[in-house]
Each structure stands twice: as structure tokens, then as C-alpha cells.
Amino acid sequence: MNTNTQTITRNDVWEATISLLEQLAEDWDFGEEITGDTLLFTDLGFQSLDAVILGNTLQERFGRPIPFATLLTEIGQRSVNDVTVDEWVDFTTLSLQAATSVN
Amino acid sequence: MTKKTILVGLDGATFTLLDPFMQQGVMPFLKSFVEQGVRADLRSVTPPLTPPAWTTVLTGRSPGHHGIFDFFQADGPGSTTIRLATSGDIQVDHVAELVNRAGQRASVINFPVHFPPLPIDGAVIAGWMPWRQLRLGCYPPDLYDRLKQLPDFNPRELAMDMALEARATEGCDEDEYVEWVGLHIRREERWLEVLNYLSDNDPTDLTAVLLDGPDKVQHLCWRFLDPALWPAQPTAEETRIREASIGYYRRLDTILAALVEKAGPDATVVMVSDHGFGATTEVFHVNSWLEQAGYLAWSQDVSDELNEGDTLGMGHLSRHSRWLDWDRTKAYVSTPTSNGIHIVRAEQHDGRGVAAADYAAFRAELIEALLSYVDEDGKPVIAAVATREDAFDGPAGALAPDLTLTLRDGGLVSILPADPILAPRPQPVGTHRPLGVFMAAGPGIRQGAAIGEMSLLDVTPILLHSLGIQVGDDLEGHVPTGLYEPEYLANRPVDVVTRGDAGKVQPAKSAGQVIYDEEAEAVLMARMRELGYVE
Numbered sequence: 001m002n003t004n005t006q007t008i009t010r011n012d013v014w015e016a017t018i019s020l021l022e023q024l025a026e027d028w029d030f031g032e033e034i035t036g037d038t039l040l041f042t043d044l045g046f047q048s049l050d051a052v053i054l055g056n057t058l059q060e061r062f063g064r065p066i067p068f069a070t071l072l073t074e075i076g077q078r079s080v081n082d083v084t085v086d087e088w089v090d091f092t093t094l095s096l097q098a099a100t101s102v103n
Numbered sequence: 104m105t106k107k108t109i110l111v112g113l114d115g116a117t118f119t120l121l122d123p124f125m126q127q128g129v130m131p132f133l134k135s136f137v138e139q140g141v142r143a144d145l146r147s148v149t150p151p152l153t154p155p156a157w158t159t160v161l162t163g164r165s166p167g168h169h170g171i172f173d174f175f176q177a178d179g180p181g182s183t184t185i186r187l188a189t190s191g192d193i194q195v196d197h198v199a200e201l202v203n204r205a206g207q208r209a210s211v212i213n214f215p216v217h218f219p220p221l222p223i224d225g226a227v228i229a230g231w232m233p234w235r236q237l238r239l240g241c242y243p244p245d246l247y248d249r250l251k252q253l254p255d256f257n258p259r260e261l262a263m264d265m266a267l268e269a270r271a272t273e274g275c276d277e278d279e280y281v282e283w284v285g286l287h288i289r290r291e292e293r294w295l296e297v298l299n300y301l302s303d304n305d306p307t308d309l310t311a312v313l314l315d316g317p318d319k320v321q322h323l324c325w326r327f328l329d330p331a332l333w334p335a336q337p338t339a340e341e342t343r344i345r346e347a348s349i350g351y352y353r354r355l356d357t358i359l360a361a362l363v364e365k366a367g368p369d370a371t372v373v374m375v376s377d378h379g380f381g382a383t384t385e386v387f388h389v390n391s392w393l394e395q396a397g398y399l400a401w402s403q404d405v406s407d408e409l410n411e412g413d414t415l416g417m418g419h420l421s422r423h424s425r426w427l428d429w430d431r432t433k434a435y436v437s438t439p440t441s442n443g444i445h446i447v448r449a450e451q452h453d454g455r456g457v458a459a460a461d462y463a464a465f466r467a468e469l470i471e472a473l474l475s476y477v478d479e480d481g482k483p484v485i486a487a488v489a490t491r492e493d494a495f496d497g498p499a500g501a502l503a504p505d506l507t508l509t510l511r512d513g514g515l516v517s518i519l520p521a522d523p524i525l526a527p528r529p530q531p532v533g534t535h536r537p538l539g540v541f542m543a544a545g546p547g548i549r550q551g552a553a554i555g556e557m558s559l560l561d562v563t564p565i566l567l568h569s570l571g572i573q574v575g576d577d578l579e580g581h582v583p584t585g586l587y588e589p590e591y592l593a594n595r596p597v598d599v600v601t602r603g604d605a606g607k608v609q610p611a612k613s614a615g616q617v618i619y620d621e622e623a624e625a626v627l628m629a630r631m632r633e634l635g636y637v638e
Contacts, residue, residue: 024235024238027251028235046235047233047265048265049265050236052187053232053233053240056189056218056219057219060219069178069185
């Protein structure tokens with residue numbers, strides 16, 4: 001999917017993220033439903049590198065870089081170092097909508 | 104004429120260990136392989152680090168051209184934000200793309216900086232992948248589901264579990280060493296299973312695979328492996344760890360034998376390492392040295408985030424830019440993996456840092472200060488300082504560090520704040536050295552010959568020539584004439600084609616597109632705060 005020239009909605013990002021996470025979760029035999037409240041690190045067992053790979057894959061899907069390093073930096077400042085699927089989707093949506101092409 | 108060609112990467116392999124293992128009967132297959140082929144020392148890139156070195160092996164280009172300098176990449180020239188280096192950062196053609204363009208197929212298995220996987224005719228499994236997401240590192244997209252059907256398929260052993268990796272690289276108890284070695288034996292066995300499956304079901308003209316166990320085992324267990332460090336009166340525990348570590352090489356030897364047998368007698372097999380190995384005995388806290396010399400200032404965040412005795416994990420790295428006071432910092436090191444110093448350029452940082460007119464003088468002063476730094480006995484600590492032009496000459500060099508250090512013990516710096524600046528390690532550990540290994544055997548290759556020092560840059564030309572593909576003159580290495588029997592080479596000369604310095608036929612994916620500057624990122628985070636997500 002390359003939506004570089006299209007308007008990207010939160011629903012687009014939600015569906016891409018959930019679809020990806022559900023496909024991956026099958027590989028780890030994670031049987032629970034993934035919802036907006038699911039925590040990437042605590043519930044899904046993510047490590048920093050997992051978040052980086054997930055972010056890069058979404059960048060590829062949408063054809064635009066997203067500054068996930070900034071999000072990870074902010075997560076590191078929290079009292080609880082974690083992020084929900086909803087937060088992740090919101091950050092990705094905002095990033096994609098705010099992005100301006102320099103081409 | 105196509106000839107099946109196999110590249111076996113042995114991460115960090117060194118003749119310092121392989122020679123005694125071959126002589127002592129630990130690696131009888133490798134001994135016979137070398138006796139039937141050619142061996143040479145293989146010079147790595149600067150710095151001799153896994154991502155830039157393997158990228159040079161697989162592109163035939165130096166880091167200043169291919170654009171990979173570290174595990175991490177600055178977001179842009181002068182950016183203080185770093186991210187993981189990806190395949191999209193590689194600015195030149197990959198050998199697999201050159202092979203495809205010649206109408207042949209390639210498989211590239213377990214090499215770093217291969218995520219996202221290149222969509223080649225053949226197969227890619229990216230290395231350095233977290234095991235939970237190994238599927239995303241596989242191409243074609245159905246490859247992972249096919250691999251899942253293998254009897255012993257286990258992604259947790261095949262790919263990386265960062266929690267385990269961190270324990271090994273940041274230090275663990277001696278009673279965990281044997282388990283660490285065992286994991287790498289199982290990992291190589293899993294890769295052999297994958298290779299056998301691909302060979303039987305999806306054969307390719309070029310197969311390149313990286314076995315990273317030598318590097319991982321040697322980093323942790325070097326003092327148990329290096330004959331020069333082995334004590335005259337070892338303890339029972341030391342002996343147990345040494346025997347387990349040597350057991351890794353014994354098993355590796357049988358895996359190499361299986362790989363070569365599977366390739367068949369007509370195949371050319373090339374085995375290389377990305378760098379050598381040796382001991383590091385001390386830790387140089389480079390950012391603390393820069394602070395003491397007046398080039399760097401820490402921010403309050405560093406004491407808030409770090410506790411005494413902390414080691415540096417992946418989590419800390421993404422936050423390193425918060426540790427520095429950017430109003431008072433002119434030079435810093437952002438990663439513990441490349442020994443690279445970045446100079447803060449005023450034109451890239453709203454006037455903070457070093458003005459363009461002062462850059463050359465500032466850099467020269469910094470080099471002199473670094474080379475003048477001595478220990479308590481008055482001996483220099485830093486053996487050499489390479490400028491960006493020295494180490495990374497080329498169109499991609501703008502993202503590279505301004506200066507790259509070679510420490511006297513060949514080790515890597517620490518970027519954490521510490522006092523004293525130079526501290527001995529409790530025990531020697533393994534670290535990289537510039538000279539790795541080259542071994543090759545196959546049709547036309549001389550038998551039992553040791554030839555002069557080669558370069559990582561030579562590997563791609565050798566692979567292309569072996570496959571009967573023209574070698575572009577943009578490649579920086581060459582096929583050593585001493586590798587082949589003269590008559591064979593006369594009948595099959597190296598066919599060099601003019602390509603010029605074309606770079607990559609398809610521009611790198613990360614080039615252009617969208618840029619977030621600091622202001623845009625600040626706006627983005629403000630929106631997240633408004634939504635209540637960020638504290």
C-alpha cells in the first residue's frame with residue numbers, strides 16, 4: 001500500500017496496525033484479542049527493537065517516514081515506559097497527516 | 104557461464120583462533136577446505152564494525168558510498184536524533200540486485216541492515232531481527248509460512264531476543280556463558296535447516312548466508328578462547344567454559360562441511376569474516392573526556408535517568424540526545440558502537456556549536472587534544488583519529504561522524520558519564536580488529552595457497568566473476584589474480600564493464616520523501632500532549 005498522495009485516515013492506520021499485530025501475534029501463539037488498550041510492551045512483550053521494526057513496516061506501507069524515534073524518546077520519559085495500540089495509532093495518524101513532502 | 108556460488112559469512116572469525124583450531128583437530132573440515140583452496144587476511148573497513156563491513160561485502164563499495172556507518176543512522180546531516188539503520192539507507196546496488204539484473208537468482212540470509220527485505224528474485228531473510236517479527240524480515244512474503252513448516256523451526260533461536268543479547272553484550276554471570284554458547288550452536292543448526300530447505304525447494308545461483316555465532320561467542324568468551332590469555336592453571340569453571348566455547352567451533356565445522364557438501368563439487372565457496380577479533384582491557388569514557396576538555400556539557404536529564412553502574416541498553420540510546428546541554432556542547436559521541444565523534448555545526452543547530460568558518464581549526468584542535476591524551480604512565484590512549492574524508496570519502500559521507508577513533512586496545516568507547524575517564528575492565532573481553540579471514544575453494548581456485556592481504560571490497564567482484572557476471576568499474580575492489588590458477592583465469596578473464604560511479608540504479612528508499620525537522624516533531628508531540636498521551 002502506498003498512499004503517499006492520498007488522505008490517510010485514523011481508520012486506515014488502525015486497520016493496518018491491527019492487521020499487522022494480529023498476523024504477528026499468531027507467530028507467538030498470543031491468543032488474546034488485541035484492542036486499543038493493549039500495551040505493546042507489557043501485553044505483547046515488545047522490546048524497543050520490536051517497536052522500531054513495527055514502525056518501519058508501517059512507514060513502508062504508507063510510503064512516508066514517521067518519526068518513531070521521537071515517540072520512543074517520549075515513552076522513555078514516562079513513569080510507565082509503555083504505549084497502547086490507540087496511542088500508537090494516533091501518533092502514526094498525526095505524523096502521516098502532518099507530513100509535508102519535500103519532493 | 105553460471106557457476107553456483109556460495110558466500111558463507113563468519114561474523115568476527117579470525118585466524119588467531121581458526122589456525123590453532125585447525126591444527127588441533129577442532130575444525131578438521133575447515134583445515135581440508137583451506138588445503139584445497141586459498142586463504143588470505145581480509146582487511147575490514149573503518150571502523151571494523153558489523154553493519155558497514157557486511158554492507159561493503161555485499162555491495163563492493165566503501166561506507167562513504169554505501170551510506171552505512173553504524174547500527175544506527177542520523178536522521179539527516181547534523182541531526183542529533185538517531186534511528187536504526189535500514190536497507191533503505193543503502194545508497195548503492197546490492198550484489199543480489201546485480202545478480203538479478205544478469206538474469207540469475209540470489210538468496211541473502213541473516214545479514215544485518217537487510218530490513219525491510221529487498222524484493223529480489225530469490226529469497227531474503229534479514230538478520231538482526233527481533234524474533235517476534237522475523238516474518239517481516241522475510242521475502243517473498245510467503246517465505247516465513249513455508250519456513251514454519253520445518254521440523255525444527257524456532258524463530259526465538261533463529262532470530263534475536265534482545266533481552267538475551269543485552270545480557271551477553273552488557274555482561275552476565277559466568278554460569279550463563281555455557282548457555283549462551285549453546286544458544287549459538289542451536290542457532291547455526293536452525294540456519295543450516297533453512298539453507299537446506301531453500302537449496303532443495305528454491306535454489307539460487309548465489310547463496311549468501313551469515314553465521315554470527317563467532318562474533319557473539321568471542322565477545323563474551325574471548326579470554327577463554329585466545330591462547331595468549333589462557334591461564335597456566337585454569338579453574339574448573341574456566342575449563343568448563345573453554346570446552347563449551349570450543350564446542351561451538353567443533354559444531355560450526357560440521358555445519359560448514361554440510362553446507363559445502365550440499366553445494367556440490369562444482370560450486371565455488373567463499374568464506375569471509377567482516378573483521379577480526381582481539382582483546383580489549385580498558386574502557387574509555389569518551390563523552391566524559393570531551394566534557395573535561397571543555398567540548399561537551401551534560402544536561403540534568405542524565406543524572407535523572409542513569410544510576411551509578413548503569414550499562415547502556417537499547418532503551419537508553421534513543422534518549423541520548425536529552426543527556427546533553429546543546430547550548431554548551433560542541434562535540435559528542437552518540438552511539439557506543441562506532442567510536443565516532445560528531446561536531447555540532449552552528450549552521451545546522453540554530454547558531455549553537457561550531458561556526459562554519461571555525462570548523463577546520465576546531466577539528467584540528469580536537470584531533471590534537473585526543474592524540475595528546477595519555478594515561479597515568481604518560482602513554483597515549485588513542486592510537487589514531489580518522490577524519491570524515493579519511494574514513495568515509497564519498498557522496499554518502501555527510502551522515503558519517505566527523506572523527507573516528509582507534510583506541511590503543513582496539514576497543515569501543517563508552518558514551519556514559521564516568522569518573523575516572525579511563526578504567527581497566529575486570530577481565531579482558533573480545534572486541535573487533537581490522538583483519539578478518541578470507542578462504543575460498545572451487546573450480547579454478549588455487550589449492551593450498553596463501554595470498555597477500557585482501558579487502559572486503561574484493562568480495563563482490565569475486566562473487567560476480569564466479570557467477571560469470573560482468574564486474575562494474577564502479578566497484579572499488581578487484582578479483583585478485585593470485586586467487587585462480589593462471590590457465591583458468593586466462594580462459595575466464597574478469598570482464599570489467601564501465602558503469603561509472605552510478606550509485607544505485609533505483610534511488611535509496613529513505614532518500615527524499617518526507618522530512619520532519621525539530622520544529623515539526625515538537626508540534627507533533629504537542630498534539631500528543633493535548634490528547635493526553637504524553638506527560
